[in-house]
Amino acid sequence: MRIDFTKMHGLGNDFVVLDGRATALPAIDATSAAALADRHTGIGCDQLVVLEPSTFADLRMRIFNADGSEVEACGNATRAVGLLIGTAASIETLAGIIHASPAESGITVEMGKPRFDWDVIPLAFAMDTQAMPVAWEELANPIAVNVGNPHAIFFVDDPYAIDMARLGPLIENDAIFPARINVNVAAVTARDAITLRVWERGAGLTLACGTGACATAIGAMKRGLVDRRVTVTLPGGPLEICWREDGEILMTGPATQSFRGSFDAAAYGMISA
Numbered sequence: 001m002r003i004d005f006t007k008m009h010g011l012g013n014d015f016v017v018l019d020g021r022a023t024a025l026p027a028i029d030a031t032s033a034a035a036l037a038d039r040h041t042g043i044g045c046d047q048l049v050v051l052e053p054s055t056f057a058d059l060r061m062r063i064f065n066a067d068g069s070e071v072e073a074c075g076n077a078t079r080a081v082g083l084l085i086g087t088a089a090s091i092e093t094l095a096g097i098i099h100a101s102p103a104e105s106g107i108t109v110e111m112g113k114p115r116f117d118w119d120v121i122p123l124a125f126a127m128d129t130q131a132m133p134v135a136w137e138e139l140a141n142p143i144a145v146n147v148g149n150p151h152a153i154f155f156v157d158d159p160y161a162i163d164m165a166r167l168g169p170l171i172e173n174d175a176i177f178p179a180r181i182n183v184n185v186a187a188v189t190a191r192d193a194i195t196l197r198v199w200e201r202g203a204g205l206t207l208a209c210g211t212g213a214c215a216t217a218i219g220a221m222k223r224g225l226v227d228r229r230v231t232v233t234l235p236g237g238p239l240e241i242c243w244r245e246d247g248e249i250l251m252t253g254p255a256t257q258s259f260r261g262s263f264d265a266a267a268y269g270m271i272s273a
């Protein structure tokens with residue numbers, strides 16, 4: 001059986017999108033997701049995105065990291081799906097229902113409300129996720145923010161001076177984060193500007209991370225470093241983040257379709273029901 005896919009990206013954070021809304025796709029598991037994401041032997045992507053029908057929203061979006069792990073949220077992929085749909089849409093994810101709509105400068109996503117009382121870190125730290133008393137060499141006292149998925153944010157002078165390839169996996173896989181974690185290193189450069197690099201859980205260093213931009217903006221706002229509207233510049237480009245008075249996070253930025261293609265499901269271990 002051949003399966004059509006769309007290759008998309010948001011600021012260089014790239015996705016293989018499979019659309020199973022009209023016709024059910026063969027089952028996808030961690031092994032087939034990782035095989036499709038492999039940049040040498042598969043199509044290659046940071047995340048695999050699978051669209052399905054939803055009983056609660058306009059559609060359901062499943063997200064798999066390049067290592068095959070299924071995750072709750074992906075900001076850039078949500079903008080990509082918004083572009084694919086072309087109209088305002090409610091999207092069911094493991095983190096809840098979020099909303100994407102066309103905007104003047106791309107797609108805006110209402111990402112939901114941030115959480116600080118999460119259970120992916122031990123109780124001792126859960127009491128104060130805003131300045132966790134931990135350090136990995138020069139990366140110290142992160143703020144932990146959950147925007148559907150878990151993020152640790154370290155404020156530093158120069159994110160590009162940090163050896164993310166070495167420290168990223170160390171922090172991602174530290175035993176204090178039983179669900180692993182996305183690692184953000186950020187510099188506040190003005191009351192409305194942040195420079196950010198992200199080591200993504202299950203995907204490594206990416207050109208952009210939408211949830212990372214949201215979590216970092218909220219972390220900086222919580223610490224009083226920036227105002228409620230901020231431009232977060234990642235290696236792949238800028239995202240506009242706004243924390244609305246009602247608590248909702250808005251993320252606006254571009255999404256792009258790169259190409260379309262098809263592949264043999266059996267070659268990736270996807271077996272029809």
Ligand SMILES: N[C@@H](CCC[C@H](N)C(=O)O)C(=O)O
Nearest residue numbers: 074075076149201209210211
């Ligand atoms: N690239 C994404 C985040 C994808 C999921 C993340 N790696 C996780 O494991 O939580 C984004 O744009 O938000």
